[in-house]
Amino acid sequence: MIKPKPLLTISAPEGDTSLKALTPREIVEKLDQYIIGQGDAKRAVAIALRNRWRRQNVSAELGEEISPKNIIMIGPTGVGKTEIARRLAKLDNAPFLKVEASKFTEVGYVGRDVESMIRDLVELAINMAKAEEQDKVRAKATTLAEEALLDVLLPPKPLERSVGDMMSDDKEAPAGEAERQRREDTTREKLRRFLHEGRLDGRYVEIEVSEQRSGPMIEIFSTAGIEDMGMNIKELFGNMFPPKKKKCRVMVPEALEILTQEQAQALVDMEKVTRTAVRRVEQSGIVFLDEIDKIVGGDSGHGPDVSREGVQRDLLPIVEGSTVNTRHGMVKTDHILFIAAGAFSASKPSDLIPELQGRFPIRVELDSLGREEFIRILTEPHNALITQYIEMLATEGVRLSFTDEAVAEIAEVAAIVNERTENIGARRLYTIMETLLDDISFDAPDLTDKVVVIDAEQVREKLEDIIEDEDLSRYIL
Numbered sequence: 001m002i003k004p005k006p007l008l009t010i011s012a013p014e015g016d017t018s019l020k021a022l023t024p025r026e027i028v029e030k031l032d033q034y035i036i037g038q039g040d041a042k043r044a045v046a047i048a049l050r051n052r053w054r055r056q057n058v059s060a061e062l063g064e065e066i067s068p069k070n071i072i073m074i075g076p077t078g079v080g081k082t083e084i085a086r087r088l089a090k091l092d093n094a095p096f097l098k099v100e101a102s103k104f105t106e107v108g109y110v111g112r113d114v115e116s117m118i119r120d121l122v123e124l125a126i127n128m129a130k131a132e133e134q135d136k137v138r139a140k141a142t143t144l145a146e147e148a149l150l151d152v153l154l155p156p157k158p159l160e161r162s163v164g165d166m167m168s169d170d171k172e173a174p175a176g177e178a179e180r181q182r183r184e185d186t187t188r189e190k191l192r193r194f195l196h197e198g199r200l201d202g203r204y205v206e207i208e209v210s211e212q213r214s215g216p217m218i219e220i221f222s223t224a225g226i227e228d229m230g231m232n233i234k235e236l237f238g239n240m241f242p243p244k245k246k247k248c249r250v251m252v253p254e255a256l257e258i259l260t261q262e263q264a265q266a267l268v269d270m271e272k273v274t275r276t277a278v279r280r281v282e283q284s285g286i287v288f289l290d291e292i293d294k295i296v297g298g299d300s301g302h303g304p305d306v307s308r309e310g311v312q313r314d315l316l317p318i319v320e321g322s323t324v325n326t327r328h329g330m331v332k333t334d335h336i337l338f339i340a341a342g343a344f345s346a347s348k349p350s351d352l353i354p355e356l357q358g359r360f361p362i363r364v365e366l367d368s369l370g371r372e373e374f375i376r377i378l379t380e381p382h383n384a385l386i387t388q389y390i391e392m393l394a395t396e397g398v399r400l401s402f403t404d405e406a407v408a409e410i411a412e413v414a415a416i417v418n419e420r421t422e423n424i425g426a427r428r429l430y431t432i433m434e435t436l437l438d439d440i441s442f443d444a445p446d447l448t449d450k451v452v453v454i455d456a457e458q459v460r461e462k463l464e465d466i467i468e469d470e471d472l473s474r475y476i477l
Helices: 024-032 039-056 081-092 116-136 138-153 163-167 175-197 233-240 252-267 270-284 304-320 371-379 385-394 404-420 427-436 438-446 456-468 470-476
Strands: 071-074 096-100 204-211 244-251 286-290 323-326 329-332 337-342 362-365 399-402 451-454
Touching (some): 024 039, 024 081, 039 071, 039 270, 039 337, 039 362, 116 252, 116 270, 116 286, 116 323, 138 204, 204 252, 244 252, 371 385, 371 404, 385 427, 385 438, 399 404, 404 427, 404 456, 427 438
Parallel strands (some): 096 286, 286 337, 399 451
Antiparallel strands (some): 204 244
16 A cells, blocks of 8 residues: 655755766666666766766866767657656756757747757856855855844934034043943844744834836847847846835744845855856756757758758757857857757657757667556655655645555556557656546545545546546546
8 A cells, every 4th residue: 555655855966076976877776766767768868977077077178079978868758758857957956958949940930049048048057056155145144134134123223412422522432322332232132032032923024125126128029039139238227227125014034034035145246156157057057958859850841841950950059069149158068968859750860960960979769658667657756646646635634545456557547548549658647646536636625534545446436437438538638
């Protein structure tokens, strides 16, 4: 019987040399915690990732000459292509971007230019590096935010001096002022203690926060990014219209968090963040090009096929290594790892233009998933689908469990429906689980008996009619 189990999260390593302790075998073991099967694909990406670390540890002169071995994953939808690339990026703490090749079109057609994916990758890296720097200065930011909040709770009084004091040459504060200062310090420390103990959590305070102001709306009719205009419009108008302060009334814990965020942003050196992000993109960025088979033209030499081949030719310089202009500076793509994926049901990798084929030397075929794989997907990974439902319903006080026979029946249904209709791989399990647990999920807050056991009979009873009616299963499952 499947019962709740604790979820395990892989913490993202820090730094660009985070994988020096992970061998390809260990990388595959990490991927096995979340992805069932597909051993060949895991081996290929593990070697590619280890080669990245190897390149960073050879001489600088030779390292520049070693290009990444890009990968094409071939397999039907729902077998784990995207998940492998996504988990790989998490292991490496690398900037990761997933894009669909079909959304790019060559110049003259509606769509985005291919260089925009590098700009998006840089923006992601900027956010990652900024978050890391904010974590480093959070302790100092918290201290400064606490002082700012105490200033709100106990505003400092203006210095009061008599006319005689002001006309005298004595620079020292009068005795009465020193006594008042001492009393205020005592009150401030008392408030600080109350703040630490949580005794002020129910109190509202009024604080000033920076209000982000945007400049006038500008429409630009162009398929290229705004970076190509040679100037940063947003920053230009940001200087003309500086941010102003606005007052908001919030509770003390929320006020402390808001002030901490503002202090952390002020403490972060954005020039350092930009340099770190650009270097990380150039040395360890990963771009996942999904649906690359959709830009493979057919036998026709006109119409949309011309555009598809044009996209391939636009992709070529990015994949083989070029310099892209972004608003954070020039970014080289020579050492970015490109992982392409596609079903290639109506075409094959050799239909790509020869120049692009040569830039993807590693080709891996992923296996279709069947009943046995579905059973393992439902139960074995740390983020297993059954575990997710068990933990979600546990928040309502419902103890949900599945018998082994029920799990096998769910997997059998998924395999049958995939065979009769479209094969969407493991994604079929989502639709089946939602249909199976629809009533329980709806009634969970009102259930008197908080123990629910799903057995094979219940699975058959809930799904039998849908499975038998093929037309109905196409709509529901």
